[in-house]
Amino acid sequence: MTNQRKLQISLALIRISTAAFFLVWSIEKIIAPEAAQKIFQKFYFLSISNSIALGIGIIQTLIVVIFLMGLFKTFSYGAMLGMHLVSVLSTYQQLFNPYAPGNQLFWAAVPTLAAMIGLFLLRDEDQLLTFQYYLK
Numbered sequence: 001m002t003n004q005r006k007l008q009i010s011l012a013l014i015r016i017s018t019a020a021f022f023l024v025w026s027i028e029k030i031i032a033p034e035a036a037q038k039i040f041q042k043f044y045f046l047s048i049s050n051s052i053a054l055g056i057g058i059i060q061t062l063i064v065v066i067f068l069m070g071l072f073k074t075f076s077y078g079a080m081l082g083m084h085l086v087s088v089l090s091t092y093q094q095l096f097n098p099y100a101p102g103n104q105l106f107w108a109a110v111p112t113l114a115a116m117i118g119l120f121l122l123r124d125e126d127q128l129l130t131f132q133y134y135l136k
Contacts, residue, residue, distance in 0.1 A: 011126035014119045019068035021081065021112065031056025043090040050095055070130025073123040075124050081116045 029036040033053035040046045040053070048056075060083065067076040088095075090132065094106040119126065 005121075007125060008128040011119060011122055012128040012130075013095065014115050015068065015070065015126055016114070016119055016129070018080065018116060019064050020120070022064045022067075022083075026057050026060035027058065029053050042089075070126060070132055073126070077116075077120045077123045081113075081120050084109070084113055091126070 015114040036053035036057065037048055037050065040048045063076060063079050064135055065085075066072055076100050091106045092107065094100070094103040095110070098104055
């Protein structure tokens, strides 16, 4: 297997697993907007309504699907990276106190962020299992 093929497989795996990771969170905003309200209150210090949570969930889900398909890469990969960066930064207290009960799990977001930065930097190389790949 060539290095180019290994790179293609690696980038596709990062994109697909990141999309699955984000779909859990975006769909939760649609099916359980009250959970999103609690998260926004705790981590972003914002009070949002059910309809706003639902709207955010729909928009995020659309972005995730566009990202999963490998379309509009600068926008979709950048939007995904930006959303995750904001999410990671909003949990700084948990990250700075990793040994408090329940805080270790927040650290899973850090290597995810690093992988997403790598994927954004290599977005033009990410072609396997994208619409771009099938349109060739």
